[in-house]
Amino acid sequence: MRNYRIGIIDTILLAITVFVVSTAGVAQEDNRITKIIHLSGTDKDHRVDWDFKIDKGRKSGEWSKIAVPSNWELEGFGIYTYGHDWRRLRPESAAIGQYKHQFSVPKEWKSQTIELVFEGVMTDTKVMVNGKLVGPVHQGGFYRFKYDITRFLKFGEENLLEVEVKNASDNDSVNRAEKDADFWAFAGIYRPVYLEVKPKExxxxxxxxxxxxxxxxxxxxxxxxxxxxxxxxxxxxxxxxxxxxxxxxxxxxxxxxxxxxxxxxxxxxxxxxxxxxxxxxxxxxxxxxxxxxxxxxxGFRTVELRAKDGFYVNGEKVKFKGVNRHSFWPSSGRSASRALSIMDVELMKDMNMNAVRMSHYPPSQHFLEVTDSLGLFVINELTGWQNAYDTEVGKKLVKELIIRDVNHPSIVIWANGN
Structure with a gap:
């Protein structure tokens, strides 16, 4: 039996090969390769303090610090709500969090394209750089989204990032799909935030x-x-x-x-x-x-669903033996780590399982990297606890889900909600 220990994982695998660098010491960088610059920490065990203020609940009404990524409830802000209970606990459960963070970009990047990437924010996210809105408010708490912020930056100077996060979405179909559910409804910037630096073309x-x-x-x-x-x-x-x-x-x-x-x-x-x-x-x-x-x-593999027969992978009939999995840890909520992903996948494989269903939302990116590398079939799922997004926001979130996860060989089924 494996000895499970949550420790520091030295190598973080990304969906694409990148250079991970700081904003200092960029003199001999290769501009032909995408660079990843984290503004937050990388996971629940490696975080960066941002300025933060919440308007309701615990520690509300004044600026303080919060570690990012995190769910703000686990950091002592706002109130805890379990799923559908959030409606009866309004207005305290419909809190708004304000984040601020300063970062610098070197003058040498002026000829590059700079995108600001959020891996997951619960729920509505309004983003400003140097006092200017960089794009539309993002709605949906379990999906990667990004903005091209090149024209908003001050190269060679300090820049101010401001993020307003609404726990309850202004679109009630998002609340029905993501919060009126039988699982914890957390809030905040709970997955990493980073810059992608690329050439103009x-x-x-x-x-x-x-x-x-x-x-x-x-x-x-x-x-x-x-x-x-x-x-x-x-x-x-x-x-x-x-x-x-x-x-x-x-x-x-x-x-x-x-x-x-x-x-x-x-x-x-x-x-x-x-x-x-x-x-x-x-x-x-x-x-x-x-x-x-x-x-x-x-990975090379062929997936087939044969009528009145069954599910086949690489020409062999497959019987799924697996479990549902939430992205959750008692001390950090939905903010996870690659170490947790490895622990969970190895536990499933020790139980002779071959499959896992993402219940009831897409997982952190590192979980799918682990199912790819260690070997586990995945049913990836669009959020929807017995309710659906409306068509307008649903189309956007399906696209974000597929764009992020399409190249994972472990994903063999895409589920349209619970």
């Missing part, structure tokens, strides 16, 4: 379909590209051993995406028993010059 994301027969299809979404660009890709295992040759296509600046196809010879397949993974290095090029490069992990 860049690869925004990729969506991969890699099947058991070795066929590989990838949609590459680009931004701000000029005429005459090409997209080049190369697949290797996680040790860097190449799987075949380089392949490429022209990038049409009038289209949202470019599609690349390739046939790999005899790849090792992904399954819970043998979670083999590969990585694809994708480059945006101007002739022989590389403008931007990302690296995305993935």
């Amino acid at each position: 860049y690869i925004d994301r990729v969506a991969i379909d890699a099947k058991a027969d070795g066929s590989f299809k990838m949609d590459v979404f680009t931004e701000n590209i000029k005429k005459g660009r090409t997209i080049e890709a190369k697949i290797s295992d996680l040790e860097g051993q190449s799987l075949g040759s380089v392949f490429s296509t022209e990038a049409d600046r009038t289209l949202e995406k470019a599609t690349l196809n390739y046939q790999a010879e005899n790849p090792q397949l992904w399954s819970p028993e043998f979670p083999n993974r590969y990585q694809v290095e994708v480059s945006l090029k101007d002739g022989n010059e590389v403008l931007h490069t990302i690296t995305q992990k993935f």
Whole structure:
């Protein structure tokens, strides 16, 4: 039996290969690769203090400090509410939290694209940089969202980030889907916040379909590209051993995406028993010059639901044996860590399980990285506890869910709520 210990995890795996750097010492950085600059901490065990004020409940009415990421209830602010109880506890349960944080960006980044990324905020989020609204209010507490803040920044100077978070959404369909439920309703910036620093012309994301027969299809979404660009890709295992040759296509600046196809010879397949993974290095090029490069992990596997028969993965019939899992820890609420993800997945596998359902919302990104690497089927779920988002916000959140999680080989079913 494994000895479970929650400790410091030295390596944090990200959905793309990045350089993690501080805002100092950037003289010899490679501008062709996306850089991740955390403004918050990285998980429940590594946090950064921000200025904070809440308007209702405990410690309300004055500015103090709060560790980010966190749920503010666990830090002594506001009041605790369990699911649907929040309605009878209004107005105290409908608190508004104000966050402030100062950060600097070097002058050298003026020619770059700077995006501000929130991995998860409960619930409505209004974001301002240097006193200016950077985009629409985000509604929905379990999804990654981001803003291009390049034009709002003062390069070489201090910048002020202000975030207003409403515990109760102004859209009541969000409250019905996320809060009128049989689980704890927490609030605040509970997942990491960071900057993504990219070139002006860049690869925004990729969506991969890699099947058991070795066929590989990838949609590459680009931004701000000029005429005459090409997209080049190369697949290797996680040790860097190449799987075949380089392949490429022209990038049409009038289209949202470019599609690349390739046939790999005899790849090792992904399954819970043998979670083999590969990585694809994708480059945006101007002739022989590389403008931007990302690296995305993935797995080759084929998923089928056969009528009147059953569920098949890689041609073999599968019976799911698993559990539901909440993202939760007694001392930190929904703010989690990669160490917790490893502990939970190893516990499930020790019980001879092969599957886990995300109940009732998408998990932290590191949990899916662990199910990919250790091997566990995942049913990923759009939030909706016996109620649904309205069509307008629902479409946005489905898109955010798929964009973040589409390349995880462990995800074999997408659930449209509970």
